Amino acid sequence: MDLVRLERAVIGYRTPLLPPLDLAVRSGTTLGVLGPNGAGKTTLLKSMLGLLPLLSGKRVLPLGRSPRVGYVPQRDRLDQSWPLSVLDVVLMGRTHLLGPLRRFRARDKKRACEALEEIGVGELAQKPLYTLSGGQHQRVLIARAIAAEPELLVLDEPTSAMDPAAERVLLELVERLKRAHALSVVLVTHQLTAVAGFATEVALVDRARGLFEIGPAREMIDPQRLGHLYGREVRVAQVDGQTAVVIGPATNNDPPHASAASEKVRRR
């Protein structure tokens, strides 16, 4: 079952960013949206969520309504100096469930605390936001998304500025939440390692090359495709059952300024 589908969708603000694309977020899958900085990933995400109107094509909602979304924004876009407690922030995730004119009730607070416990930061509930480390703040934002009782969990660059160990821990947490809550996950990132071991489907995006490809992760995490995306030599290897990706020196083929004439759209 698809939660959201884009059909022959042309995305962008005024001018098309990518060639017409087809994309589906399927129930129970993890879709990794991968591309260099400034590739158009966030624009694709906004179009997928219906926040940005399509220039042409269709956004289809097979459920007959928008799926409930738990959203984890880029951490550095939020001001950590607000005089809010962790619980205040997590409760925000339940605002749309209550609707206007109603205050948070004991049940909402209980659910918010449960989400914090589940993420492993239950003891932080009453802490001021500004006292949190970057990793704790990220977890609080994930707890807020879970408190929203989502069907679709969307994470925008969740592992940027994280060391490899912290990145791994966070992605394992997302995987655990996905199973526990029967979620679909969309993971937008420019970090190959974040996608390599966790996504079941991968979309490669680069507006500079007019590139959009989507398919199963085992096909998309491929040296040739990734090399084409990054303009560099890429090696992919299996180490102890995990996918490792190594970026090598630059290649000369298909430079980043390739025109729209070199559009390559493949759908798998």
Next chain:
Amino acid sequence: MNAFADFWAGSELWREPLLAGVLAAALLSYLGVFVVLRRMVFVSAALSEISGVGVATAFYVGAVAGIDPHSHGALPILLEPVWFSLLFACAAAALFSLRPGHRKLAAETIVGLGYIVASALVLAILNSPRIAQEAHAVGDILFGNAVTVPRTQIYALAAAGAVAVIAHGLFFKELLFVSYDPETATVQGVGVLRYEVLLNFIIAVVISVATRAVGALPVFAFTVVPAAAALMVTENIRATMPLSIAFGIISAAVGYYISWIEQLPTGATMVVVASIFLLPGLVRLAKRSTV
């Protein structure tokens, strides 16, 4: 003690201006917490100036049409400066809610441009020979004097306050969410534009009414100083808001009293008293910086 007795004896004279000052300070200090946290301090300055353009325009239109805005009849009611002031301020608030921006100009620059153009317009209109005779009255309406305040302005302040309190009572969680994280609020289907317009309208109405009652400088100061002082010493928004309101009320009351006793300009004295509340936060900041 004699000074206080003298002050008390003159209660007939200060009761209404003091009430207006305290009401304006309480409302603006509350809204100021949102204004400061949302990094929109200059929006309040711009709204104050733009509502001034409304007042000046009402007089100018009246002068061109040969109608005195203070005379009686149907048309002068439409030319009442307060309507123009509210209309201009609300239109600007709606525009600012759209977060206007340009590839090379941040939304903040556009707010600054609004402030500059509005200030220039007020000056130009006030110095027009068409309203030369009323320039002083227009100046009082524009900038207030916090010494004499008609009862109608207290009613207007009370009404604006009631609207602000009711709206915030009903929609506080939404206003907080869209102010803190508009991106996630949008994704989760909370109508961000709707609540931003509501918040900016309330700020515009309160600023517009309060500017007429107590003057432009205290209005700008009450929107920024008590909230900034409270934010520097608190870590919980539920404590920040009452503390900011308390700072505002004390600044207005004590400032008015000192200005009466020492015969100082009322608005400026209120602002100086409000600034004293910044000291604990600044001391705290200095201590942290030296660690």
